[in-house]
Amino acid sequence: MILVVVEYANGKVSKSTYEMVGCARQLGREGPVTALVLGSGVAAIASEVALVFDQVLVADHVDLAQYDAEVWAAAVAQIAREGEANTVLVGGSRSGREYSPRVAVKLDAPLLEDAISVVDANGTLTAERYTYLARVTEKVEADAPVVVATIKQGAFTAALPGNQVAEQFDVDLNLPQRRVQITGKATEKSSRIALTEADIVVSGGRGVGSAEGFATLVEGLADQLGAAVGATRAIVDDGWRPYQEQVGQTGKTVQPKAYIAIGISGAVQHLSGMSKSKCIVAINKDADAPIFKIADYGIVGDANRIVPAMIAELQK
Amino acid sequence: MRILTLVRQVLDAEESVRIRDGEVDLNGSKLIVDTMDEYGVEQALRVRESGVEAEVIALAVGPERNQDALRTVLAMGADRAIHVMTELALDPISLSQVVAQVAQKENVELIFCGGQQADWDSHALGAATAERLQWPQITWTNGLEVHGQTLMGKHDAEDGSETFSVELPTVITTQQGLNEPRYPTVPNIMKAKKKELRVETLEEFHVGPKLKFLSAEVQAKARLHKILDGKDAPAAAAELVRLLRNEARVIA
Amino acid sequence: MSIPAAATIKRVTGGSFLIEDLRPEDIFTLEDLSVVQKEIARTTVEFAEKQVQPQIPAIEEKNFEVTKGLLRRAGELGLMAIDVPEEYGGLAMDKVTSALISDKIAVCGSFSVAFSAHVGIGTLPLVWYGSAAQKKKYLAKLATGEWIASYALSEASSGSDAMNIRTQATLSSDGKHYVLNGEKMWISNAGMANLFTVFAKVDGEKFSAFLIEAGTPGLKVGPEEHKLGIRGSSTCPLVLADCQVPVENLLGEVGKGHHIAFNILNVGRYKLGAAAIGGAKYAFRNGIRYAKERIAFSKPITSFGLVQEKIADSGAGIFAMESLVYRIVGAIDASLAELDKSAPNVTQEIQKRIEEFAVECSIIKVWCSETLDRLVDQMLQLHGGYGYVEEYSAERSYRDARINKIFEGTNEINRLIITGWMMKRAMQGRLALLPAIQRVMDEVMAGPSPREERTGELADQHALLASAKKLSLFCAGAASQKYGAALADQQEVMGALADMIMEVLVLESTILRTEKMQSRSPLAVKMTKYYAARSFRVLETAAERVIGSVAEGDMLRTQMTIYRRLAKHDAENAVALGRDIAAAMTEAGRYTL
């Protein structure tokens, strides 16, 4: 079977789950495309995904209320082993990429990380993935009875729910003790559209001057455009913006139709999170800033003057 | 306590990537210690400097040139270094087998490893190593304190940051924000010459790659580069909005 | 600290390159750096790129607090302690290491000048001439960057003519102080220095040097100059009005200050060459990166031949500068490595041995400053109109480069030194120039001789080098025959001879370095060929200038025949070479090998 670990957030199935199904279906490997739903109180999630999978395995347990890499890895490996999975697909989210290596080690399997394409040729999987801070596309091959892969968000076409409802099975798991105690969480909720799912992203860097500058310029423009907002590491570190908004190597990877970078220099680490955007727009006062090298459109000028003028223009 | 800190030598992010015969060609390019790993080295040194009795061991697996990276780390202040020499490119899952064996042989209790590799863009090495050792792991760590056998700190999770507490032994993967890595000073560079750098060969570890590398290519998207002069802000803004609307058709 | 490779470096005497042939293993090259040297270079690069570069705007605005902070940081890293003895808090390392630091730190002209003025002309006089008490009092502070040093020789009316300074020193009646009066001009670091080495004439005649602390009554630092380039460096006049300097702050001996003033310059000159390499690489990288992105006629401009030609010419220039500077500094190290550092007169011996390379130091100074100038001009040109505005660094690099032809002895003065020094050595019989000239004369009189057949990739370039040496000797012979000792008054001829001598040294350094690399870098081979072709054109122009001015009539015809025979060579395909070089540099996005 092809085992897909269902990703969801705030009671909603994530787009990445449907993309993984899309990936599994086009792979066409032997066996049912099987969902594994891990969590506590996940009946609704299980029913929702039943519309796209061939079968759904559910582990609904209080011990699974909170994610833990070791617990998740143990659960996935156990099910993969019991179900004799030939492929285990995990979302390319931060947690997916954190526990999947453990699954691979447990199954003595190769790991294809953050794949943007996967093809099966006579039982051998060939995957493409970005390397060198997303500047290179590499092709690698995994030839093994079972292969674990994490799937890059946005790389595959999402499967659409049909009207077939797959059968659900409850599974029993031998879960290990948690060893990492999470003693606090700082999560900020945003009313804005999610960064990774937005068509337009307006991002700001140190060039917006201050947290207030970000609010007037970046959020101001984003409001006009119905866009999500992003930030550079520099201003996240400075505490102007929450980490969830960070775009780049150590933040989120986005691929919107338009990415508007305001006062962002364009460090490689930032580019690695947005360079695949369809259209890149840069506003920076330094004509030498590297961001212009990958920009489709741009203005060399002071953001404090350009951006309000753009907002005014859009309001016309 | 013995601390193992992993060091990978990678292409400097400022360098352009060159492809030759379907492979990334590092010849003549500037190679550096992966910045992500540097945070680990720095943190290990800080643990030692905080009064915890610790020995900091740096480990690199790769071709001979990796010794340059180890020399840098010794000059930063690591106590000694181990180089497992191989021309083979190991994927993180197989590499973790080497790391785990070294960790066991050296009796280490804490391993630092970069959160993401600047060449292979992989997050897997820390977690895979932890799994092989049956240790817990903390990823994307940006704050860390050692209290006896307990580690407490801060790391980034899926949606926001978390504080944690975990007992040794543990694998910590590091990232920007954890600290500001020091540069080796000239006197320390000279001292490092005398430090131990032990060379071993991969054969002793009985490890082979789990993935086969097929090809690499640089796919740069062609960009339009229509850059306007913003001295007349309203005019430039109006023109940009027009272009985005009518030419790129990305805004309504 | 000796370098392992130094063991094989041949001990040579200054100027001997014109008459002796060396083998690749006889010279030091950048490829011979020790692990420690590479590591120090890396620390310097990190410092320059991560700490200096982001501060360039602040530095350029003359925010001296930023510059001082960076100098302090450099001190903490040990980058300013290389030439300072260990007993005074220094590291006493080799000169290649200190040249490497000057090279790698030079991403910003203003900062580079502040740094060099401090570690070179600012600190070295004290290292070489200071008494134990003076060193103990000041050196550790200078080595750590806690204090900044400055060197005040020039005056409004005497720059090149430095022996002619007017600043006076008189011993006070109680014998406790020297009282200084006069004005200094163009003093680097003056606006932030804590310690000045000031030159003055005791009783109006005895050239002497004094250490003067900032804040000493009677010492006033004038306003900052408004300069063409290196705008972020401090350059001010000093006014000494009854400035009382304690007698214990006399540096060295009364009447021997000119040794201090001039010996320091040799070091300043090779360090200037090293800094030119760093500045050139920085400008080159920015130029290439711009050109790669700039689209004209629907193509990146790097696809155009005339753009490629500039990239190739600049790249080959950097390669040649590196070959030249590190060869010479390596040779200086090889010479210094033999010294017993604990010997009582060791600092005198160090200076003597560096002084031995005075002509090479002048060549480095002139050749590197002019190659840098040519390079920043070409890089600016690649930017088109954008090269002419402040938004791009090309404009700053262009302005900053210019000073190098003026300070540390103007290029005119240095050209005169190059030819004059060689001639003087020849006359003294210390350099076997005259017999060598005689051999060339005999050879040409005997008619065409069979060419010495060389093999290998650079056989043709070796032939060019052999011709270059012969041509230079021939022209030097012709000029001295005509003018004798009065040659010194023929500055244009002296200058043309200096051009030839320079090209011989640079060409030889480039060829030998490439051969020492043993085909490891195909690009090095191409750059050597490319540069050799250009070098020979310079030589030919200079040779014709000399011959045309020393001979006439039949004599002129005879000499031109000899010249043509000596200069005979086939043309390289410089176009094809240039394209290959440019392609490699463009792909790398910077200077590469």
Ligand SMILES: Cc1cc2nc3c(=O)[nH]c(=O)nc-3n(C[C@H](O)[C@H](O)[C@H](O)COP(=O)(O)OP(=O)(O)OC[C@H]3O[C@@H](n4cnc5c(N)ncnc54)[C@H](O)[C@@H]3O)c2cc1C
């Ligand atoms: C291991 C590692 C991981 C990293 N991960 C990330 C990551 O995930 N994401 C990320 O973003 N960074 C990351 N970084 C940091 C990255 O290297 C840069 O430091 C960062 O992206 C710079 O942010 P910035 O563009 O906001 O700031 P700066 O580089 O300071 O740029 C500010 C820009 O604003 C312009 N500007 C200033 N004033 C104005 C004005 N009035 N109008 C218009 N423009 C103006 C300036 O010209 C400049 O170009 C990482 C670094 C490392 C070493």
Ligand SMILES: Cc1cc2nc3c(=O)[nH]c(=O)nc-3n(C[C@H](O)[C@H](O)[C@H](O)COP(=O)(O)OP(=O)(O)OC[C@H]3O[C@@H](n4cnc5c(N)ncnc54)[C@H](O)[C@@H]3O)c2cc1C
């Ligand atoms: C930015 C800057 C920083 C400086 N820093 C310092 C410092 O820290 N300490 C210090 O002591 N000085 C410093 N100087 C001074 C510098 O060394 C002198 O400017 C330089 O030596 C030239 O002297 P001058 O300006 O008097 O020119 P002049 O000597 O007047 O020369 C003018 C022109 O005449 C030519 N010329 C002069 N004499 C001859 C000759 N005999 N034959 C042929 N041509 C000749 C010169 O080559 C030049 O082209 C600095 C200068 C500048 C601009």
Ligand SMILES: Cc1cc2nc3c(=O)[nH]c(=O)nc-3n(C[C@H](O)[C@H](O)[C@H](O)COP(=O)(O)OP(=O)(O)OC[C@H]3O[C@@H](n4cnc5c(N)ncnc54)[C@H](O)[C@@H]3O)c2cc1C
């Ligand atoms: C101070 C100043 C005043 C000006 N005044 C005016 C004015 O009054 N009116 C006006 O209309 N313009 C004016 N200009 C613009 C000026 O004419 C342009 O800057 C100039 O034509 C070069 O164009 P560019 O800057 O786009 O450079 P680019 O065309 O981008 O050229 C960049 C480099 O590439 C080279 N290059 C480009 N194409 C080729 C090719 N096919 N083959 C080989 N090499 C190539 C160029 O020679 C140059 O070295 C002014 C510019 C400045 C700086």
